[in-house]
Amino acid sequence: MTQPLGRKSVPAGSLIGASAPDRTGIVHLGLGNFHRAHGAVYTAQAMAAAGGDWGIRGFAHSSDRVVAPMRAQDNVYSILQLTEHGAEAGVVDVHRNTGVAAQDPAAVVDAIADPAHRIVTLTVSEVGYTRDPATGRLALDAPDVAADLAAGATPRTAVGMIARGIEKRAASGEPFAVLSCDNLQSSGEVTRAVVEEFLQAAGASEDVLSFVDSSVSFPNAMVDRIVPKTTEEHSRRVAELLGVEDRCPVPAEDFTMWVLEDDFAGGRPAWDLAGATFSDELAAYEMVKLRLLNGSHSLIAYLGILSGAPTIDAAWGQDFVREAVLGGIAGDYLPTFTPPTGFDVDAYVSELDARWRNPLIGHATTQVGTDGSVKLLQRIPDAALFHLRRGEVPHHLALCTAAWIACVAPPAGFTPGPLAERVVEPARDRLAAAVDGATTVPDHVRRIMHGGFFPVALAEQDAFTARVADLLTAIVRGGARAAAADVATSR
Ligand SMILES: NC(=O)c1ccc[n+]([C@@H]2O[C@H](COP(=O)([O-])OP(=O)(O)OC[C@H]3O[C@@H](n4cnc5c(N)ncnc54)[C@H](O)[C@@H]3O)[C@@H](O)[C@H]2O)c1
Numbered sequence: 501m502t503q504p505l506g507r508k509s510v511p512a513g514s515l516i517g518a519s520a521p522d523r524t525g526i527v528h529l530g531l532g533n534f535h536r537a538h539g540a541v542y543t544a545q546a547m548a549a550a551g552g553d554w555g556i557r558g559f560a561h562s563s564d565r566v567v568a569p570m571r572a573q574d575n576v577y578s579i580l581q582l583t584e585h586g587a588e589a590g591v592v593d594v595h596r597n598t599g600v601a602a603q604d605p606a607a608v609v610d611a612i613a614d615p616a617h618r619i620v621t622l623t624v625s626e627v628g629y630t631r632d633p634a635t636g637r638l639a640l641d642a643p644d645v646a647a648d649l650a651a652g653a654t655p656r657t658a659v660g661m662i663a664r665g666i667e668k669r670a671a672s673g674e675p676f677a678v679l680s681c682d683n684l685q686s687s688g689e690v691t692r693a694v695v696e697e698f699l700q701a702a703g704a705s706e707d708v709l710s711f712v713d714s715s716v717s718f719p720n721a722m723v724d725r726i727v728p729k730t731t732e733e734h735s736r737r738v739a740e741l742l743g744v745e746d747r748c749p750v751p752a753e754d755f756t757m758w759v760l761e762d763d764f765a766g767g768r769p770a771w772d773l774a775g776a777t778f779s780d781e782l783a784a785y786e787m788v789k790l791r792l793l794n795g796s797h798s799l800i801a802y803l804g805i806l807s808g809a810p811t812i813d814a815a816w817g818q819d820f821v822r823e824a825v826l827g828g829i830a831g832d833y834l835p836t837f838t839p840p841t842g843f844d845v846d847a848y849v850s851e852l853d854a855r856w857r858n859p860l861i862g863h864a865t866t867q868v869g870t871d872g873s874v875k876l877l878q879r880i881p882d883a884a885l886f887h888l889r890r891g892e893v894p895h896h897l898a899l900c901t902a903a904w905i906a907c908v909a910p911p912a913g914f915t916p917g918p919l920a921e922r923v924v925e926p927a928r929d930r931l932a933a934a935v936d937g938a939t940t941v942p943d944h945v946r947r948i949m950h951g952g953f954f955p956v957a958l959a960e961q962d963a964f965t966a967r968v969a970d971l972l973t974a975i976v977r978g979g980a981r982a983a984a985a986d987v988a989t990s991r
């Protein structure tokens with residue numbers, strides 16, 4: 501019988517970094533797997549190197565899937581690191597209090613307002629920023645946002661909770677930082693913009709607005725570590741390796757990277773001593789990550805879903821997927837940005853090959869393909885416009901868009917298969933309404949491109965819409981492989 505994991509049963513020598521003190525200095529929103537394998541690990545290691553009151557008060561958004569088992573084991577959990585050479589496990593002990601925001605939103609607001617908390621970190625997913633896809637601004641008309649804006653309302657969106665927390669905190673004048681750890685370009689600027697837009701729409705006082713301006717920082721950051729969902733098998737492996745029963749371990753690859761702007765109004769843990777990089781070239785780091793990894797990841801996922809590959813390594817194992825992705829990196833993504841000074845892009849790309857090949861990760865194509873309507877906005881439009889404005893068509897970006905449409909808004913008469921049905925896509929109903937009555941595949945695509953799902957600047961590019969339509973037609977007639985073959989001969 502293995503012993504349940506708890507603070508008293510952490511196996512000797514297995515602790516990653518240091519245990520946090522009881523005082524919390526960080527509030528985290530979006531207590532899921534990524535934060536637990538990334539920000540929390542850097543924080544544990546930073547405290548081992550330099551101490552500090554950086555315990556984490558963590559809130560999941562709406563489900564207690566992670567919080568219930570964490571609480572049952574004193575908020576301690578293990579990281580199961582999965583490499584091509586095998587697995588190893590270690591325990592993280594930095595969360596001092598956990599809860600579910602939807603069950604007690606006032607607790608989130610109070611935690612943000614508490615001057616003891618000097619950083620609010622976020623992994624609320626791209627959807628959690630509640631932006632309008634066509635404009636990139638806070639979606640003031642979205643029902644949740646509109647409800648949060650009502651006077652006296654208890655907030656339910658992450659942006660609403662942060663804004664109300666700031667209003668309450670302004671009286672103390674205590675500075676702090678809001679640090680987005682989601683896959684967003686200009687993550688800090690985006691976060692500041694939606695919070696300020698919320699405060700303005702809510703009629704916040706001049707004192708509050710000037711507090712945000714002078715005392716709340718929103719550093720940009722690039723985050724990188726592939727962290728899939730937890731399965732029973734992961735708990736079984738942890739029991740084997742550590743001899744304890746962990747009901748909420750986090751599987752993760754061994755690669756990890758964090759690049760941040762050093763702009764923390766209330767101070768920060770010594771994350772630099774834990775391996776994080778502080779840089780002034782965040783935009784360039786974000787481009788590397790969001791385009792080469794995440795943009796390619798979406799293409800692997802949608803081609804994989806359409807060809808029956810349940811995991812990223814299975815999809816990547818198909819030649820046509822690899823060729824399409826490497827073609828997209830070289831032809832459509834790399835020309836669009838200048839990498840950070842001294843950064844070895846070739847090494848990053850060859851490491852991507854090893855990371856996507858890793859058979860132990862088991863990263864579901866359906867997980868990567870989730871929320872495409874929001875995620876693709878970070879991965880496609882700006883890079884596509886770079887080419888289109890030069891008179892060139894970015895075929896691989898058109899392929900990714902066509903494959904996404906095939907999965908979540910298939911044209912009449914086309915069935916994308918069982919994996920596609922499992923993809924969680926918040927815009928499914930709106931997409932279905934937009935294409936209702938479409939007579940041809942080009943009409944189907946035109947309705948989506950002009951339906952408010954993409955920025956107007958991309959929708960206006962007829963050459964892109966036409967290429968997406970060609971490739972969707974190829975998918976309908978011959979599958980993902982046929983569309984990739986069409987792209988391979990396009991240059
Ligand atoms: N998993 C990875 O490999 C990885 C790597 C880099 C970055 N990220 C970033 O982290 C995010 C979360 O990934 P994860 O693996 O932890 O997922 P997860 O499903 O384990 O956790 C997601 C968290 O986001 C919260 N959330 C979901 N929708 C929300 C909403 N509308 N408003 C507020 N909160 C919401 C959930 O409650 C949950 O706490 C990703 O969307 C991405 O931006 C993930």
Ligand SMILES: O=P(O)(O)OC[C@@H](O)[C@@H](O)[C@H](O)[C@H](O)CO
Pocket residue numbers: 626683723724725726727793794797798867868875
């Ligand atoms: O996390 P998402 O949903 O933004 O995107 C899915 C994956 O592309 C992503 O999680 C990567 O695994 C991660 O960004 C690697 O650092």
